[in-house]
Amino acid sequence: MVARYVVSPRGGRRAHPDITSALRAAAARGRPALIEIAPGRYEESLTVRGDMRLVAAEGPGSVVVGRPRGPVLDAAGSVRVHGLTLVGRETDVAACHAGALTLEHTEIRAHGGVALHARPHTTVTLRDSVVAHGRTLFTGGAGLVERCRFTDAPDNAVAVIEGARVSVLGSLIEGSRIHGLRVSDAHAEVVGCELTGTGQAALTADARARLVVADCVITAVHGEGIMFTEQSRGSVDRTRVDGARHGIGAAGGADPLVRGCVLADCHDTGINVQTDARGRFEDCQVLGSGNIAVFVTKGGAPEVHGGRISGGNVGIAVTESARGRFTGIAVEDLTNTALRVFDDSGATFTDLRVERCQSGLEARGNGGTTAEVADTAFRDCEMAAVAIGGQSRVTLRNVTAERGILGFGVSDEAQLRVTDSVVTAVSGAGAGALGSGRLIARNLTVNGSGALGVYGTGSAYLDITRSGFADCAHAGASFDAEAGGQLVDCAVDGTTGVAVVGNGRVETVRLRTSLKVLRHAEKPAGPPQQIINIFNGPVFNGPVHDIQVAWGNENVSQHQDRTEGDGSRS
Structure with missing residues (x-):
């Protein structure tokens, strides 16, 4: 039987x-006890042992227990607190040293200290309660937090460390100076929560921790919405991050699984994977990123499957020895480039749909810079669907480019291989090589180009086989300067322009056409020559001979914030 004690000043x-005094009396009898407390303010430090229940007799907020310094509640045994307000400073306001502690409809005000401390091997439940101006610390024990509010913590609102296992459900965390929740070398589950206004990452996992997040909303964060570091693992499902600096980040060998999330209006990046982190991202939407929607750098190697990137600056950027696999993604309405692979990085793009971006794919870097693109469509890119330079190597298979200026272009010492691909209704050229670039094409089709089907200039090398060029306004193929190579088993169809403008260095074998073929000494008639400078890719003017191209012109600036390795802008 439970013994009942009444407290009234x-x-x-x-x-x-x-x-x-009531606690002492209950402890002396050694029986389960119910202590009912009348309204008032009690300047006490409570040491609670055994099977005890402390209740505010007239409901939550009617009883305030506090001390100017030192702990307010020290519990061991099986202790339940209902409706009390606990106020303390500088140290643990409430602590559980052994057994289990349950706090319900309780308010804890910790001015600069720890609001609630769950010690090793304890179990602490916090339900329908408020924690203000302090942090809740779970060290090595088990915890359950339900329908609570954490506000204005001076560092982390909730910390789960040293092997603790904690679930936080349906709660609000706001205004934390550092993190909303940090899990380190421990396990935390966060479900159905709202986090807002944190100074750094709203949710963060480090030191091989496991963090599971589902059905949360994160807003107005000065750092990452969710961050995984130091080989941490976990999952994020159906969560929205809005207005963070970075949506979801992974670094230091972390490997999260992220599914069905929305990362909206992030000031820098939506997904940020770096320093040997991995991660799998499925069916996520990245909307309106200020800099880069998906940023992979410094050895990062994620897989991104499905979802959508819409609005913002750059779509996917893989740089500084990073890797990535990207499948089934829609990329649309960007003010800059949809896909970038730079600086000794490698990426595979399969089944992508790129629409209404300034450029499609850019690749630039040393010979270790590679990209493979398959079963992908680029539509309405203002400049080039694909433009590569440096010593990069890119392979295209079953790729479609519709409208824009250039289909596929290669410059510098780069190499572009194109197979079973189609370019339609571009205003400049279907495919081209300049500088010392190498263009190797098999079964390439160009339809309705406003100028050229394929072209070569500088000292470029072109190997075009089993390809067709139809209804190109000025020429099916044009070779200028020192460009060399071969055109084998190709067809040029149409009623205007010429079939080939040669320079004496490109061999033509089994060409099928009813149009005129111009040799090196001949010049076609055409409108006056024009010169157009474009930073990321060539633009072609009317004539098919002596075309002037400026690709990578240093006098043309590209307005884009560069993201450093840590995800910050420079």
Whole structure:
């Protein structure tokens, strides 16, 4: 049977004048006890042992227990607190040293200290409660937090460390100076929560921790919405991050699984994977990123499957010895480039749909810079669907480019291989090589180019086989300067322009055409020559001979914030 004790400063029959005296009486009897506390403010430090229940007799907020310094509640055993307000400073306001502690409809105000401390091997439950101006610390024990509010913590609102296992459900965390929740070398589950206004990452996992997040909303964060570091693992499902600096980040060998999330209006990046982190991202939407929607750098190697990138600056950027696999993604309405592979990095793009971006794919870097693109469509890119330079190597298979200026272009010492691909209705050229670039094409089709089907200039090398060029306004193929190579088993069809403008260095074998073929000494008639400078790719003017191309012109600036390895802008 539970023994009942009444606490009332005003006195009364069998009433105790303070909570401490009631606790002593209950401990002396050694039985489960219910302590009912009348309204008032109690300047006490409570040491609670055994099977005890402390209740505010007239409901939550009617009883305030506090001390200017030192702990307010020290629990061991099986302790339940209902409706009390606990106020303390500088140290643990409430602590569980052994057994289990349950706090319900309780408010803890910790001015600069730890609001609630769950020690190793304890179990602490916090339900329908408020924690203000302090942090809740789970060290090595088990915890359950339900429908609580954490506000204005001076560092982390909730910390889960040293092997603890904690679930936080349906709660609000706001205004934390550092993190909303940090899990380190421990396990935390965060479900159905709202986090806002944190100074750094709203949720963060480090030191091989496991963090599971589902159905959360994260807003107005000065750092990452969710961050995994130091070989941490976990999952994020159906969560929205809005207005963070970075949506979801992974670094230091972390490997999260992220599914069905929305990362909107992030100031820098939506997904940020770096320093040997991995990660799998499925069916996520990255909307309106200020700099880069998906940024992979410094050895990062994620897989991104499905989802959509819409609005913002750059779509996917893989740089500084990073790797990535990207499948089934829609990329649309960007003010800059959809896909970038730079600086000794490698990426595979399969089944992508790129629409209404300034450029499609850019690749630039040393010979270790590679990209493979398959079963992908580029539509309405303002400049080039694909433009590569440096010593990069890119392979295209079953790729479609529709409208824009250039289909596929290669410059510098780069190498571009194109197979079973189609370019339609571009205003400049279907494919081209300049500088010392190498263009190798098999089964390439160019339809309705406003100028050229394929072209070569500088000292470029072109190997075009089993390809067709139809209805190109000026020429099916044009070779200028020192460009060399071969055109084998190709067809040029149409009613205007010429079939080939040669320079004496490109061999033509089994060409099928009813149009005129111009040799090196001949010049076709055409409109006056024009010169157009474009930073990321060539633009072609009317004539098919002596075309002037400026690709990578240093006098033309590209307005884009560069993201450093740590995800910050420079």
